[in-house]
Amino acid sequence: MNVRRAPARILLVEDNTDDVELARRALRHNGHPVELLVAGDGVAALELLAAASADELPELVLLDLKLPRLGGLDLLSRLRAAPATSLIPVVVLTTSLEERDLEEAYRRGANSYLRKPVNYEEFVLMVRDVVHYWLSLNQRPPPAKT
Amino acid sequence: MTDVAAPVNLLLVEDNGGDRRLIHEYLGTLGGGAFVIRETETLAGAFAQLKSAPADLVLLDLGLPDSWGLDTLSALRAVAPRIPIVVFTGSDDEEQALRAIKAGAQDYLVKGQLTKAAILRTVRYTFERYRLEDALRASEEKFRTIADFTGDWEYWIRPDDTVVYVNPACRAITGYGPEDFIADPELIMKIVHPDDQEVFRTHHRQAVGRGDSRTLECEFRIVSRDGAVRWMGHICHPVIGPDGSNKGRRVSNRDVTARKEAEARTAQAVEEVRRLNADLEARVASRTADLDGALRELESFSYSVSHDLRAPLRSLDGFSQALLEEYAEQLDDTGKKYLERIRAASRRMAALIDDLLQLSRVVRRPLACAPVNLSALAQEVAADLRTESPGRQVTLVVEPGLVVQGDGQLLRIVLDNLLGNAWKFTSRTAAARVEFGSRTVAGRREYFVRDNGAGFDQAYADKLFVAFQRLHAESQFPGTGIGLTIVKRILLRHGGDIRGEGRPGEGAEFTFTLQEAP
Numbered sequence: 020m021n022v023r024r025a026p027a028r029i030l031l032v033e034d035n036t037d038d039v040e041l042a043r044r045a046l047r048h049n050g051h052p053v054e055l056l057v058a059g060d061g062v063a064a065l066e067l068l069a070a071a072s073a074d075e076l077p078e079l080v081l082l083d084l085k086l087p088r089l090g091g092l093d094l095l096s097r098l099r100a101a102p103a104t105s106l107i108p109v110v111v112l113t114t115s116l117e118e119r120d121l122e123e124a125y126r127r128g129a130n131s132y133l134r135k136p137v138n139y140e141e142f143v144l145m146v147r148d149v150v151h152y153w154l155s156l157n158q159r160p161p162p163a164k165t
Numbered sequence: 166m167t168d169v170a171a172p173v174n175l176l177l178v179e180d181n182g183g184d185r186r187l188i189h190e191y192l193g194t195l196g197g198g199a200f201v202i203r204e205t206e207t208l209a210g211a212f213a214q215l216k217s218a219p220a221d222l223v224l225l226d227l228g229l230p231d232s233w234g235l236d237t238l239s240a241l242r243a244v245a246p247r248i249p250i251v252v253f254t255g256s257d258d259e260e261q262a263l264r265a266i267k268a269g270a271q272d273y274l275v276k277g278q279l280t281k282a283a284i285l286r287t288v289r290y291t292f293e294r295y296r297l298e299d300a301l302r303a304s305e306e307k308f309r310t311i312a313d314f315t316g317d318w319e320y321w322i323r324p325d326d327t328v329v330y331v332n333p334a335c336r337a338i339t340g341y342g343p344e345d346f347i348a349d350p351e352l353i354m355k356i357v358h359p360d361d362q363e364v365f366r367t368h369h370r371q372a373v374g375r376g377d378s379r380t381l382e383c384e385f386r387i388v389s390r391d392g393a394v395r396w397m398g399h400i401c402h403p404v405i406g407p408d409g410s411n412k413g414r415r416v417s418n419r420d421v422t423a424r425k426e427a428e429a430r431t432a433q434a435v436e437e438v439r440r441l442n443a444d445l446e447a448r449v450a451s452r453t454a455d456l457d458g459a460l461r462e463l464e465s466f467s468y469s470v471s472h473d474l475r476a477p478l479r480s481l482d483g484f485s486q487a488l489l490e491e492y493a494e495q496l497d498d499t500g501k502k503y504l505e506r507i508r509a510a511s512r513r514m515a516a517l518i519d520d521l522l523q524l525s526r527v528v529r530r531p532l533a534c535a536p537v538n539l540s541a542l543a544q545e546v547a548a549d550l551r552t553e554s555p556g557r558q559v560t561l562v563v564e565p566g567l568v569v570q571g572d573g574q575l576l577r578i579v580l581d582n583l584l585g586n587a588w589k590f591t592s593r594t595a596a597a598r599v600e601f602g603s604r605t606v607a608g609r610r611e612y613f614v615r616d617n618g619a620g621f622d623q624a625y626a627d628k629l630f631v632a633f634q635r636l637h638a639e640s641q642f643p644g645t646g647i648g649l650t651i652v653k654r655i656l657l658r659h660g661g662d663i664r665g666e667g668r669p670g671e672g673a674e675f676t677f678t679l680q681e682a683p
Binding site: 035037038040041044085114135136 | 472475476477479483
């Protein structure tokens with residue numbers, strides 16, 4: 020991934036279709052093209068990732084924590100466990116109520132968080148401060164604390 | 166018995182006049198009144214004399230007109246069992262004299278050898294000896310009464326395990342009589358209950374076998390002759406002879422069956438109580454766990470409900486904003502205003518949900534208790550307020566050093582609300598002034614937040630803390646109407662309270678208390 024530009028392919032794992040629509044709108048705010056892949060739940064996300072070839076993998080995952088079937092935190096653990104996806108930056112989406120789940124998300128290997136509804140300015144700041152920094156560290160994911 | 170200093174009362178039973186005169190002469194004139202002598206010639210006369218007045222000693226001739234030989238003695242003895250008798254006997258008949266003594270006479274005098282000295286000596290010795298014997302009998306009677314008339318089974322056992330004395334109470338307790346124990350020294354061991362044989366043997370070895378000089382006790386069961394099991398409270402003391410030698414053990418066994426049974430019943434009752442207590446505690450723990458479970462479920466329910474209620478609000482707000490931004494040209498001012506109202510409404514709803522969630526949390530949260538610096542907290546809250554509305558000029562006065570005991574998080578909510586309200590209601594006041602301080606009224610500490618803002622009508626003061634009841638229009642001052650309800654709940658949980666005073670256009674003062682530390 021080019022550390023000086025915003026990610027071009029993003030996987031959004033979110034079950035609420037309104038939130039998906041608003042996120043899509045927010046992420047194309049400045050006109051910069053973004054390919055947004057959407058999965059409605061954790062299982063669909065894993066299937067999508069499994070079917071993708073190495074250069075089709077997303078450069079960033081936006082993950083809603085509250086998902087049906089496989090929950091957001093469990094999906095996060097799976098992403099970090101699988102070699103193909105273990106180095107992709109993951110940003111969790113939270114509402115103000117879920118901030119207490121952030122600790123657990125970081126423990127499982129999340130890189131940062133964004134509050135819902137997704138705001139473009141915050142998104143850009145997050146990418147610059149967190150994602151680029153992390154990628155510059157040899158694209159190694161943070162060690163999982165057990 | 167009469168005192169030896171008093172004259173000795175003699176009864177002389179002698180049919181021979183000459184002998185009588187002799188006796189009188191020797192005993193009557195001698196000793197100057199030491200003896201008082203009554204006379205009679207027949208046995209019948211002797212009975213009559215004794216009936217009318219007792220005698221201390223009887224001088225008895227065995228050959229009387231109305232009785233002969235030892236029959237005389239027996240007859241007299243029957244009538245006077247406790248009076249010493251000295252018999253007269255013929256010089257050639259000492260056999261008779263000895264037989265007389267065997268038959269109950271105390272001594273004898275030989276008629277042909279009556280001398281003054283012999284008579285005096287015999288009378289005196291007989292009298293003394295009989296007095297001593299009587300004393301001994303009385304003493305023995307006294308001790309035997311004490312030994313025999315006790316409910317406890319008592320005995321004296323020698324170092325060689327033979328039994329010297331067993332009291333009659335053994336029969337009632339063991340079913341065996343004293344004669345059984347004396348005949349069979351092993352009987353005591355035999356009646357000890359099989360399960361307690363070891364205990365008793367060990368005790369016996371130490372007490373009797375080793376001649377322990379201490380008082381020792383033990384408890385054991387016996388099986389009486391009729392098969393009844395009884396508990397013995399056994400205590401034994403060393404018997405030491407006057408020369409210091411070990412003469413065995415004096416034992417007392419008390420039937421303590423009733424006490425042991427009562428003890429067993431008490432122990433059972435205690436055990437029952439313990440079991441019931443444990444049962445009760447288990448139930449309490451179970452109920453508490455149920456309650457905890459219910460509370461946790463309620464918590465997670467409230468949590469998910471709030472979460473799920475917020476999602477549509479996000480959509481409302483987000484798409485309204487999208488409309489405003491993307492279709493600005495197609496919308497006229499009214500259209501834009503409608504959308505703004507939609508957004509405002511959804512934000513209000515979100516605030517309501519947050520407040521309701523906070524209210525329910527405030528009620529359920531366990532109360533932490535620690536020192537809380539209210540002054541510092543007030544400054545923090547004020548700093549947040551300033552950040553949120555940077556344009557505003559508000560003079561804030563905070564009394565320093567106000568430290569209380571309570572739950573810091575909840576008290577922060579209190580100050581958030583009270584100071585936030587003061588901030589809000591002074592938003593249209595020129596020289597806004599908000600104060601946080603304390604005072605002592607009637608020995609109780611009170612804290613107040615005072616502002617010089619819009620105030621309220623005191624007539625509606627009772628609605629201040631009721632949920633959703635507002636004293637101002639939403640358009641003037643936004644609010645959910647839950648804030649003060651939350652504040653009051655928190656203060657009540659702290660054992661305190663709150664009241665509000667206001668004057669329209671002049672300002673308001675909210676005063677609260679917390680529980681006084683004991």
